[in-house]
Amino acid sequence: MIARQLEMGTIDASDETGGSSPKEMMRFVIDNIWTVILIAAAVTIAASLYCVFATRVYSADAVLQVDRSNSGGLGIAAQPTAQTQQPATPMAQLSQTEIQIIRSRSVLTPIIEQYRLFVSVTPRTVPVLGQIAERFATPGHLAAPWLGLSDYGWGGERADIAVLDVPASLESKELELIALQHGGYRLADPNGRVLVEGTVGKEASGNGVRILITQLVARSGMRFGVVRYNDIDAMQRFLRDLRVSEQGADTGLIKVSYESADPARATAVANDIAQNYMASHIAYRQDEATRMLAFVNGELPRLRTEMKEAEDKLTKHQATTASLQPASESQVYLQGIMDFDRQIATLSIQRTQMLERFTTESAQVRTIDQQLGQLNMAKRNFEARFASMPAAARQSADLTRDAKVAEQIYVAMVGKANELSVTRAGTIGNAHILDAAVRPAAPIKPQSAFIIPIGGVLGLMCGVLFVTVPRRFSSKIEDPVAVERRFRLSGLGVIPFSEEQVRLSRCLQQVDAMQREPESCGDASAPRIPDGRAGVPDEAAPPVCDLRATLLAMRCPQDVSVEALRCVRTAVVSEMAELPSKVLVITSPTPSTGKSFVASNLAVLLAETGSRVLLIDADLRRGNLAARFGQPRACGLADLLAGHIEARQAIRPIIDGRLSFISTGPYTANPSVLLSTPRMNELLNEFRASFDFVIVDSPPVLAVSDASMAAGSADATILVLRANVQTEREIEETLSRLERAGARVIGPVFNAVAIRRSDKRLYQYTSAYIADEPARWQIT
Template sequence: MTQQTAINSRPQQSDQEDEIDLGRLFGLLMDGKWIIISITAIAMILGVAYALLATPEYKANALLQVEEKSGGMAAFGDMGEMFSGGKSSADAEINIITSRKILGAAVDEVKRDIIVAPKRFPLVGNFFARRYQEEQPANASMFSSYAWGGEQINVSQLDVPNSQLNKALTLRTTEQGFDLLNADNKVVLQGQVNQLAEQSGIRILVTDLVARPNTEFTLVKASHLEAITTLKTGLSVSEKGKATGILELSLTGANPAEITNSLNAVAQQYLLQNIQRQSAEAEKSLQFLSDQQPELKGKLDQAEERLNQYRQQNKSVDLGLETQSVLTQLVDLEKQLNELSFKESELSRLYTRAHPSYQALLEKKQSLARDKQELSEKVENLPNTQQEILRLTRDMEVSQEIYIQLLNKVQELNIVKAGTVGNVRIIDDAVTAPAPVKPKKPLIVVLATMLGGMFGVGLVLVRGLLNRGVENPEDFEQAGINVYASIPLSELQQKNTIKNRRKNARVEQGSLLAIVNPADLAIESLRALRTSLHFAMLEANNNVIAIGGPSPEVGKSFISSNLAAICAQSGQKVLLIDGDMRKGYLHAIFNKKAEQGLSELLSGRLDLSQAVHSAEIDNLHFIARGQVPPNPSELLMHDNFSKLLAEVGKQYDLVIIDTPPVLAVTDPVIISAQAGTTLMVSRFAQNPLKEVEVAQRRYQQNGINVKGIVFNAVERKASAYGYGNYGYYNYEYKS
């Protein structure tokens, strides 16, 4: 196949790469099925473990009703309407319930700022404690400081300095009582149950304690704001339906009794503040009238005294019928004006002067003032004595009416205040459901399994898509590179490689596969390669074969050593040369030492007979790499190397040279320049096509024609385009 054919085939290959190959994706999933199953199983086990070990959370619910506000008692008419503010929105009531005022009072009532928890064994302590049903605390032969179930403690009072707020203290039980330890594990206080203990600014009262000696509890005195925030985090308030006025309160937590008491406290505090808020207006009005009462009583007494003195001076002057009528009208007007003044004082706290109710009151007040002015003009036409007695009598009666009216208002407000019940009522007290709401065990297990499966599938697909190594030999053919043989992965060789890596060694001595298992499929494929090489070397200028590769770890040494072995077994006289004088390790396969090899031979320190070693197989000889020289490339470029190849070419039927990676060093190019046949080894799913092409170009730039590729370590994969059955004998040499 020519270079031009390879170039013309690349656009077609690029177009194919741009398409999504569903068959390959499915094959990747089939190849990685055990990875997917393993990850899914691990995720499912972790989900089950979390569902069993996670601390369950319970939920308490309460139901409140917010009714339309009323002014206490309907019998007082305007007085009741004055203290009603209409219907409050549900959002406003929800904000009131979740305010710091309500939650802070609830925190104080149930002492949520004192956090007490038994010290459990990590991960599994709560699991065992929840399943302990005995009345007495569980015994603990080991880890006696942990609480394993059945412990009880109640801390009624805990006061600490401000510097110790939100910091954990440790309470450790003793035979006589308990010790309190700080963060440094030092005893700061010793106490007994039902006795207030105080020391170093810390005060504590434990009213109930049931636990084994040496059991530890964690105590935290939370700041007031921190306790409120914690309570608010678990609290949920919502309106049931739309504009129903029914509020549902719910609180979640790990302790059913604690969340029930806390939710009841929130509801009671909200109800109490609602009553206080409803009676606040009546309280303010009552305070105002009480302040005015002494002043009005004094004015009434003064008016009565002035009237009595005037009558005594004028010998009991009486009013005529006309004057009496005027007096009655004046008193009535004063009474109405006074009532309007009371009403104005109340409305001024509720509305501005521009409000319609306020404007109507002012207009009525002006009308009464005009009537009063007309009556005053009539009085001026009366005799002086009648005018004076009329004025004094009017002042006395008006003061008396005002005072009586004040007393009546005070009584009405007292009744209104006493009759205020608020517009909120508790329909259902807080109750905690017996079944926990978290964690949802079936859902967690299902989600964990699904996520594990998705992660496993994603990992397999990403690995497969990111791996640009060639898996299909047709890719080499389309790029214009001949494939001489496809060598399947040997399970025995793979096991030996894994064992050697665990031992931190490159290769185990005496592990030549052609000797250990000559019937292995990889060896059978190498026999097919031997046949292909027999015909390919007919046109070669010598019997030297150079085997290289683009990168390390592709199996060059495996191919070289086992190919040499099977060629020797067929009756050919074969010499295997380790041409990698830097990191070659063929000597270990034949149980030889690296010294006295190629580097000493090329440098003239040994002759050929001293450097050649016999192997376990007849007709097979071996030259090791020798000591690592400082200048391996220069040694290979010396005439000694050419003379060596010429000499051994006459003595042996076949000379195989294992060379270093061509993309790493120049040694393989120097060796291949004097070899009649050059092969490259590419490892399945490891070497990208671009890397192989670059390596081939490196040879071509130096005038070396690479006969073809040996596709090594082919694995049985569903994603390898149907190449899972290998087809070892179908890929013979193609000219």
């Protein structure tokens, strides 16, 4: 297992999940925990405010009980058999049928018309503020306007519309009702065109609109949104507030629930729905009984005629054969055939009745046809058993059967007619109201006990997604481990962000703005700014930095970032231990990564170990390392490469003779030409013999070609990266260019990494351990 030094610890390079693992994502959430908590708190507060200011909704429930009704047939069969007996309708199916009846237009339309639910009147309010003001308003009293906005509703407004008829083109569209002085009003269409003007209590009409407002409580100029819904939209809106369901399984108990912001209206509507359903149910039963009675009365004359004819035939046959009593075998045959004929006749009459309501392909008619087929087959089988009976006896039995069956059917139909007459007069149906709705004491919405906790959970989820999703889909590199794994590079270290370095950088900006640069090497001895003041009287001089300690490694040697740089120093010494010479180029893919910070402080820390170190500012376009050491930029690398000065003139001792520095020299128009000359390699070879380490601070690789030229002549190259600055594609292109230049990249250094909350204990240990270490280096 390969262990790599990273963040002053070790990272298991065999971990395949990297920064995308659940553990790493959890660490990232912990690092941004305050952002997550803030978002969760905001969502929870929003949920709480919603619960406080949302409209209270009440629900009233009425319970109906549905019983299985008696058979809808004629009930003629004296003893149902397996062929004629129909299975009872399951209670669940019966309940679902009644639920659909309750939700039908025939039951609900009268309720919608009774309560004028096809008209919606809503005061215009200021978003959010209007709901808040309404919560504090006194019911029945017009609230004073907030912020002087008298055209809006602030609580207590009311408009009762008894009649509103509009053309079909204006149905389900929002109209505007404007209150006028002295009880007047104006109704306008969505385009602002006035449709009608009127006075409260008097019906007004015009432009196809008819309206009657019975009460209007509003300030002059206040506006209401008015909608007259068509029948379909009104029914859909009503059904959104209506709940009809069976309580339990196969209980026959149906609960009718209606929701409204007015508890009294919710109660009244629920009870009226139940009453209207009962009235509709009874009316349907009475109508069914009336239709069945008409059918029976229409069949009685025919049945009476058939009975008379059967009796006459039997009488004539008995007179001819002088036989009044059939034999025992004939008795058995007669009784069986009579049973079959009675059942067949009953089903035939029921089929005739069904055909008035259903087609021949319906399930009800096909069931009766199937039963008739079974009875006819059974009858034929029964008759076959008596095939050997004498013809005279069989004829006598058949005639006796016909007469008795006709008589039984006729008597049964007369009884059914009398029963239907009584049923029609006293129908109560098979449903009744078990529990009437009562006024609800508490609202069912908003459900604070549910919404607020759910809001907190959703807030946490939103917070986690807010901090993780951008990181997940960002193309910029943030995790050092991801760089190691993706590019097969051994990380040299991670340098945490330093607030002290930010202050030092501001000081350097002040110095750059104030100090005078020598124009040539001859002016190199021009006075510098030893203490931060330049030709300004002391009493007027602004406070600036002390140039004797502008590097973090000198100013704050106990800083956590400096300690991380010491880890980088250790890694660099280890990586370059086998090299005969140690020319090290420090570069980066793009600007603003802090490569100059790493180069200058690493040079100081290498000198701290007793090594002879030369720091070269090779950024001939924008290099500013000279300001960090309080040195002039003149007489530097550009002059050396141009042959204007010797090396001894460009090298300036900084720390006890162990750290030396070469500035950029004057900025040139084409530094690539200077860096590509043989003189550059000659200088590096000369410096290799005189110093233990030569550190070259070069420009960014992707910005210019200078870095590639310098890296190709060096023994090793360090790539300075910064979190959320470079993309993976930029790093890949940088490595590709360095490889083409022949550079040996020993590893990346992650700079200015924010100290993660999950790693704070590690850095706290480091800070506490080195807090008392004294500063050891001063500029000579």
